[in-house]
Amino acid sequence: MGKVIFYGAISLDGYLAGLEDQLDWLFQTDTGVATTYEAFFATIDTTVMGRKTYQEAKKLMDEGPLYPETTNYVFSHTRKEPLPDAILVASDPVAFVSALKQEKNVWVVGGGSLLKPLLEADLIDEWFIQIAPVLLGEGKPLFEAGDYARRLTFVETKQMGELTELHYVRKAEQVSK
Numbered sequence: 104m105g106k107v108i109f110y111g112a113i114s115l116d117g118y119l120a121g122l123e124d125q126l127d128w129l130f131q132t133d134t135g136v137a138t139t140y141e142a143f144f145a146t147i148d149t150t151v152m153g154r155k156t157y158q159e160a161k162k163l164m165d166e167g168p169l170y171p172e173t174t175n176y177v178f179s180h181t182r183k184e185p186l187p188d189a190i191l192v193a194s195d196p197v198a199f200v201s202a203l204k205q206e207k208n209v210w211v212v213g214g215g216s217l218l219k220p221l222l223e224a225d226l227i228d229e230w231f232i233q234i235a236p237v238l239l240g241e242g243k244p245l246f247e248a249g250d251y252a253r254r255l256t257f258v259e260t261k262q263m264g265e266l267t268e269l270h271y272v273r274k275a276e277q278v279s280k
Contacts, residue, residue, distance in 0.1 A: 105207040107200060107226045109218065110143055111245070112233040112266065118242030119213055124159045125242075132235040135264030143231060144210075147173055149203055151196070152212035154179035157189060160212070173210075176203075178217055197224040215247045222251035230255065230271040233263070 112129050113119055120126055150173050152160070157177045160169055168188045169175055175189035178196055185191065192199055197220050203209050204226065211218060211227065221227055232245070255271035262268075 105148065105204050105209060106228040107204050107209045107211060107221065108143075108147075108229040108231065109211045109227055110140075110231040111213055112235055113245045114235055114237050114239045114242070116238045116240065117244055117246065118239045119215060119245050120159070120243040121239055122242050124155060126159065126163065128237045128239060129235055132237065132266060133264040134266055135262075138263050138266075139231065139261060139268060144172075146208055147210045148207040149173055150175045150210045150212050151192075151200060151203070151217065152177055153214045153217045154182055156213040156217075157186070174207075196220050197226065200226055215244050218245070219247045219249045219251070222246075222253075223249050225251070225253065225273070228273050231268060232271075233266040233268045236265050 111119065112132075114128060121128070150170055152175075154177055157169070161167075171188065176192050176199070177186060177189045178192050178199075180193055182191060196217055200209060200211075200221055201224070211221060218227075254274045256274045258270040258272055260267060260269055
């Protein structure tokens, strides 16, 4: 059985991106000489992401192929034309990711609107959240409001230049509100 993993960076005030999906704040953050990305990515079979995350990732890669080593799925209800390096999905993300998890390690690349139903279904097994020392004040939050109160188990922290990575795993216990 595989795992569903969130791996990504946020601002200190909890944003994945600026209001217009800007990520310049992240690329202005010194990560030092070592990151956990290569070791993490070596464990991944499949990626899932929303359409906006896909579009922004493609811009950052100068329109090059997106994660050619993995099978990539992009959730969209509006885009219909095929993608060169990903498979479009318009179905329920919970059912789709649940099926993938049976055999694959799935990286939830983003964004918050895709993450919310997966959180509410308690599908995220592991978290790697890198926090950048920047306050954006507004933007696209990692955690949208929802019905997913959960307690996580702390694994470790790692320092990577200016980034601090928090590593957690799922704990079965729910938090009472």
